[in-house]
Amino acid sequence: MADEPIIQVKDLAAGYGDTVVLQDINFEVRMGEIFAILGGSGSGKTTLLKNMIGLQKPLRGAILIEGTDIVTAEGEQWLSVLKKIGVAYQSGALFGSMTVLTNVSLALEEFTDLPRHAIEMIAQMKLKAVGLQAAAYKMPSELSGGMRKRAAIARALAMDPKILFLDEPSAGLDPITSAQLDELILELSHDLGITFVIVTHELPSIFTVADRVIMVDKEAKTIVAAGKPQELRDNSDNPVVRQFFHRQLNPLEAKTDLHR
Amino acid sequence: MEDTDKATFDFQQDENGQGRLILAGRLDRDTTASLWRRSTHLLRQARVPRLIVQAGDVVYCDGAGLALLVEYRHIQQANGGQIEIRDLRPQFQQLMALFQTDRLVSPPKSPGPVSGTIGGLGKWTHGSAREMMMETSFTGEVLAKLLKVLLHPRALRWKDTLIIAEKAGANAIGITGLLGFLIGTILAFQTAAAMRKFGAEVFVADLVVVVLFRELGPLLTAVLLTSRSGSAFAAELGTMKVNEEVDALFTMGVDPVQFLVLPRLVAVLCVIPLLTLFNELLGLVGCGLVMGIWDVPSSIFMERICRAATLTDFFGGLVKTFVFGGLIAGIGCLRGLQTGTGPTAVGDSTTRAVVSGLIAVIAADGVFAVAYYYLGI
Structure with missing residues (x-):
């Protein structure tokens, strides 16, 4: 079951209006793996994510989630795809006027007939899994950055998704919190068998969690590398990939920096 | 496989007072919703000193199903009884370990009304005075x-x-x-x-x-x-x-x-x-x-x-x-x-x-x- 593709992206081109940000994108995410989309700032990795979760329509190509093309899916079909995925946004996107618990239980209240008590219990269990049960009745504004991201993951988990999309989960967190978050991702992946698609540029967490990665580049406007992160770091001869994994400056920029 | 999209439960009580609850099928959000009220109601009424939940035939179990099992445990604890969950498939046991919670956090008690009308009046006066001070200083500035x-x-x-x-x-x-x-x-x-x-x-x-x-x-x-x-x-x-x-x-x-x-x-x-x-x-x-x-x-x-x-x-x-x-x-x-x-x-x-x-x-x-x-x- 491990090699079965759960997401297939075929010949995708994405952008805004006439501006093409990405083109010729082809890749597969396999069931149960932790898949990372890498790239520098402005490389279009968030655009790619937005296309994969249907927030943005691609200019061309197809995105299949368990065989359903989400580009053309409508109505019931689209809803059934949405039930399979959970998304945790970069800044959490928690609803600020509700407690953390209500944030997590919202989808359950809307889409199930479970009694109130049951919904609260499920929500608290999800919060417990991310280590936030004690903060259940706090407001999002009372949480720290790391807690907000964990609450967002708990909310994304509420409907037991098969695929979890995380947009820069560890950006802006201290190394310890960031490591804890990586630990949580590994745990959820191992115990729940959830497939993860993570957009990130944090090197340490890429090496810790990612099974496979693809890297998109601003200049090439497409995937410049794909594979296991360690292999890319050690064996890639693409200069952009090497720079990224070895934290080097662009040769041109490096020169100007030195002469400044 | 035995993949039905239904969940069933069967509750029996023997002469020693021991309860036996047999769960089978898919315990997902939709099926659990119908099961939840009936089964927990039965359990609360029965007040069995010892409950055995046989979960061997549970083919699927998500967050809602787990919550149901945890709820059984809470009910038994509240009734002073024991519970044993048998034959739960290993992958669900792992989930249980991750999500299991012993008690629910209850909402913080809101501070009661400030001792009646007089307190309220004081609070209001204080607030208005502060507001007025702020407005005056802002106007001046x-x-x-x-x-x-x-x-x-x-x-x-x-x-x-x-x-x-x-x-x-x-x-x-x-x-x-x-x-x-x-x-x-x-x-x-x-x-x-x-x-x-x-x-x-x-x-x-x-x-x-x-x-x-x-x-x-x-x-x-x-x-x-x-x-x-x-x-x-x-x-x-x-x-x-x-x-x-x-x-x-x-x-x-x-x-x-x-x-x-x-x-x-x-x-x-x-x-x-x-x-x-x-x-x-x-x-x-x-x-x-x-x-x-x-x-x-x-x-x-x-x-x-x-x-x-x-x-x-x-x-x-x-x-x-x-x-x-x-x-x-x-x-x-x-x-x-x-x-x-x-x-x-x-x-x-x-x-x-x-x-x-x-x-x-x-x-x-x-x-x-x-x-x-x-x-x-």
């Missing part, structure tokens, strides 16, 4: 800085001021004019109907002119500006406050009042008399239209207007607009700067800006009415 700007006009950011003046003034001409026209028409129409009985419809012009110049023109324009621009100021400054932009100004050494409040105040002070003039002019046009319909010759109408409109009425009305403008801009900006945190905060301060802005404008109008009466204007 703004006036002092406005004076400084009048002495050194270059200290004001004129570019921002002009943009705000365009938004609050030029863009509002249409709606202000329309409002004036409608009010002029309605006023003339209503009074003309009554005055006609006495053959005095010529004097409708006198009435409309006085009412429009002294009261309605300035007041309506101020109400419009409060809801159009006062709210916008509160929302803009509130969003800046929430985004920490106001803090950024402060740490850059730029005074937020000087940078944000003064351009808005000056812009409103400049445009509100002009808008009021537009309002009044269109009001007269509306009045003239009605007069024309009622067959009053336009030459007579013009003559009545010229005779009725005194400079004291005209300027008395215009002086008020400056005070209204100051109140609208000041309150809008203050509410914006007072914005707290969270997504509802901006909405709250916008509401507060409009409500207190309107109250302030109408109260100020009342004060003017009394003052003008004693001054004989």
Whole structure:
């Protein structure tokens, strides 16, 4: 079951209006793996994510989630795809006027007939899994950055998704919190068998969690590398990939920096 | 596989009081919902000292299913009984280990009402006094800085001021004019109907002119500006406050009042008399239209207007607009700067800006009415 593709992206081109940000994108995410989309700032990795979760329509190509093309899916079909995925946004996107618990239980209240008590219990269990049960009745504004991201993951988990999309989960967190978050991702992946698609540029967490990665580049406007992160770091001869994994400056920029 | 999309449960109790609950099928969100009430109700009633849950035939179990199992455990604990969950598949046991929670966190108790009416009164007084202090100090600060700007006009950011003046003034001409026209028409129409009985419809012009110049023109324009621009100021400054932009100004050494409040105040002070003039002019046009319909010759109408409109009425009305403008801009900006945190905060301060802005404008109008009466204007 491990090699079965759960997401297939075929010949995708994405952008805004006439501006093409990405083109010729082809890749597969396999069931149960932790898949990372890498790239520098402005490389279009968030655009790619937005296309994969249907927030943005691609200019061309197809995105299949368990065989359903989400580009053309409508109505019931689209809803059934949405039930399979959970998304945790970069800044959490928690609803600020509700407690953390209500944030997590919202989808359950809307889409199930479970009694109130049951919904609260499920929500608290999800919060417990991310280590936030004690903060259940706090407001999002009372949480720290790391807690907000964990609450967002708990909310994304509420409907037991098969695929979890995380947009820069560890950006802006201290190394310890960031490591804890990586630990949580590994745990959820191992115990729940959830497939993860993570957009990130944090090197340490890429090496810790990612099974496979693809890297998109601003200049090439497409995937410049794909594979296991360690292999890319050690064996890639693409200069952009090497720079990224070895934290080097662009040769041109490096020169100007030195002469400044 | 034995993949059914149903979940079933069967509860039996033997003579020793031992309970046996057999679960089978898919325990997902939808199936658990129907199971939850019936099975937990049964268990609560039965109060078995020992419960065995046989979960060997559970083929799928998500968060809701796990919660059901945990709920059984909680019920047994509350009844002082024991529970044993048998044959749960290993992958579900792992889930259980991750999600299992021994007790639910209960909502924090809200602090009770501050000991009755007297406490409430004290709290209210304290709050109002603080609010009043804040408003007074803000007024003082703004006036002092406005004076400084009048002495050194270059200290004001004129570019921002002009943009705000365009938004609050030029863009509002249409709606202000329309409002004036409608009010002029309605006023003339209503009074003309009554005055006609006495053959005095010529004097409708006198009435409309006085009412429009002294009261309605300035007041309506101020109400419009409060809801159009006062709210916008509160929302803009509130969003800046929430985004920490106001803090950024402060740490850059730029005074937020000087940078944000003064351009808005000056812009409103400049445009509100002009808008009021537009309002009044269109009001007269509306009045003239009605007069024309009622067959009053336009030459007579013009003559009545010229005779009725005194400079004291005209300027008395215009002086008020400056005070209204100051109140609208000041309150809008203050509410914006007072914005707290969270997504509802901006909405709250916008509401507060409009409500207190309107109250302030109408109260100020009342004060003017009394003052003008004693001054004989």
